[in-house]
Amino acid sequence: MPVSQENFNKLGRYLENGHQLVRGIKAIAEDQMPPRRYKGEELVELVGAKVNTIYMAEKEGRLPSPDLDPNTHRRLGATLEQVLVMQEYFGTRPWRRPEEAAVVMSFTNFKGGCWKTTTSWYAGSYYANLGYRVLFVDLDPQASLTYNCGILPDFETSHEQSLGPYILEEEGFPASWAKQVIRDTHLPNLKIIPSTLQLAGVEYALSNAIMEARSESDRLSKMMHWFHRVKDIVNEVKADFDIVIMDGTPSLGLLPLNIIFASDAVVVPVPTEITDFASTLSFGDLYKDQSETLYQTFGDDVVLPDMLFLPTRFSASEKTATLGSEFVLEQIRKTFSTDCMQSVIKKHEAVVSNLSLMRRTVFDVNAGDANVNREARKRAMANFKTVFDEILERAVYPRWPSKKAVLEEKGIY
Incomplete structure (x- = not known):
């Protein structure tokens, strides 16, 4: 096989190995990275409502029930998706107004x-x-x-x-x-x-x-x-x-x-x-x-x-x-x-x-x-x-x- 062809094929093998590695790393990130959880003062600041107000809304069914640790039954904190629901409920979303442009x-x-x-x-x-x-x-x-x-x-x-x-x-x-x-x-x-x-x-x-x-x-x-x-x-x-x-x-x-x-x-x-x-x-x-x-x-x-x-x-x-x-x-x-x-x-x-x-x-x-x-x-x-x-x-x-x-x-x- 000509040297140029061999070098070309070798590069192809390197690239395929590298791409497989990258795909594997992506799969690990998707499978193993838990979502960010907000609790305490961080949650209060993001939602714009006191902790007791949030807990009461959850207890009365006005907000979804919180996620709990299956072993300790303690609150895990709110994911961003849950925070967005809370912001919508309390009217505290930071969005621009409809008449304002992105x-x-x-x-x-x-x-x-x-x-x-x-x-x-x-x-x-x-x-x-x-x-x-x-x-x-x-x-x-x-x-x-x-x-x-x-x-x-x-x-x-x-x-x-x-x-x-x-x-x-x-x-x-x-x-x-x-x-x-x-x-x-x-x-x-x-x-x-x-x-x-x-x-x-x-x-x-x-x-x-x-x-x-x-x-x-x-x-x-x-x-x-x-x-x-x-x-x-x-x-x-x-x-x-x-x-x-x-x-x-x-x-x-x-x-x-x-x-x-x-x-x-x-x-x-x-x-x-x-x-x-x-x-x-x-x-x-x-x-x-x-x-x-x-x-x-x-x-x-x-x-x-x-x-x-x-x-x-x-x-x-x-x-x-x-x-x-x-x-x-x-x-x-x-x-x-x-x-x-x-x-x-x-x-x-x-x-x-x-x-x-x-x-x-x-x-x-x-x-x-x-x-x-x-x-x-x-x-x-x-x-x-x-x-x-x-x-x-x-x-x-x-x-x-x-x-x-x-x-x-x-x-x-």
Whole structure:
């Protein structure tokens, strides 16, 4: 057998073994990971009712009976699904009002390793665990977000089950039908439009479509149409959700630009390392140049989103700090001024890595699950909560008059 053929066959065997391993890990996560349980003060805070009030409603049959340990007969705590039922009964769901629009946000930077996908995933998990209706839109051909949500890319997804054919307006895929590709996750109120490797071809096809539009008499309207394909589709699917979170490629091509134009707010993760800070400045330069060109072409028809810069991978301790981490954080804050978030994402590699193996975030698991250190989980939860609460206050609530009024009362907005 020729050497090239043997190498090709060997690679095929490696890949098949790897894919079998991944499928096995997914099965373990689905079979062995218990649901997150809420009890005590956590339950009270989520439901917005006192413990005795909840217990009385259960006793009188106004709420379903609680789950009990078969051996001790003690309460196990409420699952998220049960919390959602309680929120509905007590009228405490955090949803936007019907007249308010879902907020669309994206986490983007054109450098890998900045925790773009991880932050997207954790934000969606946190908001879902608060009771919001959340939709993920995965437009990264690497499909990491899809995989994190328990869906195996290209084995359990395909081009037709992604947004690809809707973006390209393929025959039989009108934007109004895009809801049919929304998939469930392990959380009842967190859904996803999955990605697939074939989305890599969408960038090329978009480029061709825009080049063709430039040569036609009605080129401006056609170019605007192609730059807003993702926005048009998201507008068709967002009515059933409160928050839509999009994840795309770490680049600034036509598909990522589509994601930015579809967003109400863009959060730019910036690792607190000097090379990543410099890379983010390059991202800003390129985005600024692209935006100026588009604005010169389309004028006020181009609506750019708000931007927040989120420092990530920060460690202040002498033992684990990256050299210059404190210094770089100071430069990030000086550079981006009021658009830099006050909260930062610290390093939680051990926690995030262990839970990623089981396709879960710190908000999805109980203390002690998945061999995660309890204190490390507690620290990670507190850190991520601070970050995502700030995003709610700065990027989400101001767009909902009902929430904005609450912020104004607190003197926050």
